[in-house]
Amino acid sequence: MSMGTFDEEGARQALSALADGELAGADGAAACAAWSADAAARRDWHAWHLIGDVLRSEDLASDPGADLQFCVAVRARLAVEPVVLAPMQRRNVGVTGSANGPRARSGRWMFGSAAAAGFVLVAGTFAVLRTVDTPASVPLALAGGGAASTAARVPAPASAVVLAEAAPGDAVIADQRLIRDAQLDRYLVAHKQFAGTSALGVPSVFLRSATVDSASR
Amino acid sequence: MFLRAVAPLTLAWAALALGAPACAQAAAATPAPPSEVRAWLLRIHDAASRRNFQGTFVVSGGGNVASARIAHFCEGPNQYERIESLDGRQRKVYRHNDVVQTVWPLSHVAMIEQRGMLSSFPALLQAGDDGIAEWYEVRAEGSERVAGHEANVLAIRPRDGLRYGYRLWADRASGLLLRAEVIGERGDVLETSAFSDVVIGIRPQPDSVTRAMRRLDGFRVVNPVLTPTRLEAEGWTMRQLAPGFRQVSCVSRQIEAPDDPASPQPAVIQSIYSDGLTYVSVFIEPFQAERHPKAMFAAMGATSTLAQRQGDWWVTIVGDTPPATLKMFAAALERRKP
Numbered sequence: 001m002s003m004g005t006f007d008e009e010g011a012r013q014a015l016s017a018l019a020d021g022e023l024a025g026a027d028g029a030a031a032c033a034a035w036s037a038d039a040a041a042r043r044d045w046h047a048w049h050l051i052g053d054v055l056r057s058e059d060l061a062s063d064p065g066a067d068l069q070f071c072v073a074v075r076a077r078l079a080v081e082p083v084v085l086a087p088m089q090r091r092n093v094g095v096t097g098s099a100n101g102p103r104a105r106s107g108r109w110m111f112g113s114a115a116a117a118g119f120v121l122v123a124g125t126f127a128v129l130r131t132v133d134t135p136a137s138v139p140l141a142l143a144g145g146g147a148a149s150t151a152a153r154v155p156a157p158a159s160a161v162v163l164a165e166a167a168p169g170d171a172v173i174a175d176q177r178l179i180r181d182a183q184l185d186r187y188l189v190a191h192k193q194f195a196g197t198s199a200l201g202v203p204s205v206f207l208r209s210a211t212v213d214s215a216s217r
Numbered sequence: 218m219f220l221r222a223v224a225p226l227t228l229a230w231a232a233l234a235l236g237a238p239a240c241a242q243a244a245a246a247t248p249a250p251p252s253e254v255r256a257w258l259l260r261i262h263d264a265a266s267r268r269n270f271q272g273t274f275v276v277s278g279g280g281n282v283a284s285a286r287i288a289h290f291c292e293g294p295n296q297y298e299r300i301e302s303l304d305g306r307q308r309k310v311y312r313h314n315d316v317v318q319t320v321w322p323l324s325h326v327a328m329i330e331q332r333g334m335l336s337s338f339p340a341l342l343q344a345g346d347d348g349i350a351e352w353y354e355v356r357a358e359g360s361e362r363v364a365g366h367e368a369n370v371l372a373i374r375p376r377d378g379l380r381y382g383y384r385l386w387a388d389r390a391s392g393l394l395l396r397a398e399v400i401g402e403r404g405d406v407l408e409t410s411a412f413s414d415v416v417i418g419i420r421p422q423p424d425s426v427t428r429a430m431r432r433l434d435g436f437r438v439v440n441p442v443l444t445p446t447r448l449e450a451e452g453w454t455m456r457q458l459a460p461g462f463r464q465v466s467c468v469s470r471q472i473e474a475p476d477d478p479a480s481p482q483p484a485v486i487q488s489i490y491s492d493g494l495t496y497v498s499v500f501i502e503p504f505q506a507e508r509h510p511k512a513m514f515a516a517m518g519a520t521s522t523l524a525q526r527q528g529d530w531w532v533t534i535v536g537d538t539p540p541a542t543l544k545m546f547a548a549a550l551e552r553r554k555p
Contacts, residue, residue: 184515184522186472190487191498191520191535193332 015041019048036075042068056185249357251350257371258349261385264392267291272364272415273303278399278408278518290421297426311430313423318430327436331443349493352376352461361386363395364412373494378402379459379542380495381519391417399519402539407519443468448488452554453501459545461492472500482508490546497536499546504531516540523547 014031017023023031035041046067249257271288283304290297298312311318319328349355358370368386375382382400387393396411446469448455455464466489471482486501504526512525523543524533532550534543 184524187498187500187522187524187533187535188520190470190472190485190500191496193330 011038011041012044015045016048019045042071247356248354249350254350254353254355257355257387260392261387261394264388265289265394266296268391268393268417269419269421270393270415270417271419272412274410275413276408276410284413288419288422288425290423290426292421292423295423297421297423299426299429309429311426313427313430316430320429320436325436326439327433328439328441330441348461352380352492353382353494358384360389364415366390366395366415366417368395374400377460378539379461379545380492380538381407383494386411388417393417399537401519441471443470444484445469446486448486449553451486451501452552453486453488454551454553455488455499455546456549456551457545458490458549459497459542462490462497462542463492465489465491465496495537497534497538497542497546499550500533500535501550502531502533504529514540514543528552 011031011034014023014027015035018028018031018035035045049067269290272286273284274287275282275284277283283302285303286299286301288299296312296314298310300310300312302308307322309320309322311320315332317330317332319330321327352375354374354376356372356374358372360367360369362368363386367389369389371383371385371387373383373385381402384398384400385394386396388395393415395415396409398406399408401407446467448464448467451469458464466487468487469484470487472485472487483503486499488499488501490497490499509524509526509531513522514524515522519537520535521538521540521543522533522535523540524531525547526532527550530552532547534546536543536546
């Protein structure tokens with residue numbers, strides 16, 4: 001958790017791996033801690049995600065400051081939230097005992113808020129994932145305009161479930177890093193120019209490709 | 218090696234696809250003879266081209282829903298179409314025969330495309346062989362009401378595990394397709410598209426489309442280019458096609474957004490295959506480590522995507538088929554020229 005163990009480049013690499021969902025366990029926790037403590041790392045983190053979003057669709061472009069402010073506000077609210085302390089207390093007793101004292105607690109605190117901010121980002125990822133997820137139908141159309149609000153209103157898990165079931169009995173690599181990739185969308189658009197469940201006749205072919213907004217505008 | 222791995226799966230899926238629905242539908246009519254299948258599908262296709270209609274179309278899949286207004290006019294040999302998306306970013310698509318113009322009013326960009334290849338579908342139907350009936354079993358399943366119209370229901374079931382099933386609702390009077398579902402291997406609905414309301418037999422107003430297509434003042438116009446090519450000429454060969462599929466087109470093209478600030482990327486080869494009902498696209502491009510991080514497979518709604526490296530190349534296969542079909546294409550693709 002201490003920043004001192006990371007040199008700057010290592011920390012950036014860890015953060016990058018975290019953004020790609022490749023960091024788990026203690027490494028993930030360490031990267032989260034670094035993220036929450038270091039303003040520069042936070043800036044990178046938001047910039048990367050914003051780049052990913054904009055690559056996916058211009059409609060996802062937003063003021064990076066807004067995310068930051070939101071996270072800061074969440075952290076601030078958590079900091080004054082008494083309820084949070086109660087579950088912490090229990091975990092202390094149950095898992096590690098209460099021997100670690102205030103220092104450990106403050107460390108856990110950092111992790112807690114980082115995790116909270118992380119959740120916000122996971123939610124964001126779902127929003128993006130959902131927009132890709134409609135190749136069947138209508139991806140970017142939904143992302144258009146109020147991407148965040150539209151995506152947020154629809155319950156997210158459906159797409160994740162589909163991905164998990166993707167190929168029965170087979171090695172499935174459906175990882176979010178690729179789902180976020182604007183490239184994938186372009187293949188889908190190019191494919192759907194021809195495809196469409198073509199028995200439906202010409203108009204529906206066009207509907208499918210028309211409802212699949214190309215990344216090109 | 219790939220094929221061997223796929224074969225048992227295919228059999229299992231075939232059993233699933235044929236077995237389960239067969240039980241459920243034991244009482245239904247016997248499968249239609251091939252000539253009748255072709256007649257049904259042609260009627261649906263003709264209605265979509267030759268009727269004048271206007272309505273709201275809703276497409277849903279993978280938990281998302283989006284709708285569009287569509288107007289279709291036919292005057293003599295000419296077809297006109299206007300589609301306006303009702304969700305998200307404003308976007309209008311106009312079509313006059315093969316010319317498709319997509320307009321984004323807010324960003325003042327218009328994309329004009331020639332889509333001559335679309336004619337390949339009726340060609341597949343009219344070719345005289347009964348490919349569709351060979352790979353799909355089609356049954357009439359009575360009638361239902363859709364969007365205020367009496368509709369005949371057609372159940373299209375795949376005969377193997379390499380394609381999905383469909384359920385189609387066609388207007389009894391005109392043949393126009395009112396609703397369509399893509400059915401997965403377990404009988405689940407992967408995708409639905411349907412008119413929520415539609416008026417058939419309206420007065421054609423082609424001017425409204427052609428006028429709009431000429432209104433390009435202040436728009437930046439983008440013309441994507443598709444260059445016809447052959448897989449062999451590009452140094453590739455498809456050793457063995459998935460059963461029922463044949464190549465319908467092969468082009469060299471850009472798939473980047475026309476206004477992408479990134480440096481121009483090498484052209485991508487897109488080879489397109491169809492079994493008469495569904496399509497598979499095989500994309501081939503030079504491998505670039507920074508653009509092609511790692512192999513992946515994703516199934517989303519009715520569309521699956523497989524991407525992997527093959528030597529110095531990156532191959533992406535997209536199709537509205539089960540994963541096994543894409544894997545067969547991937548395994549059969551071979552580099553002939555070093």
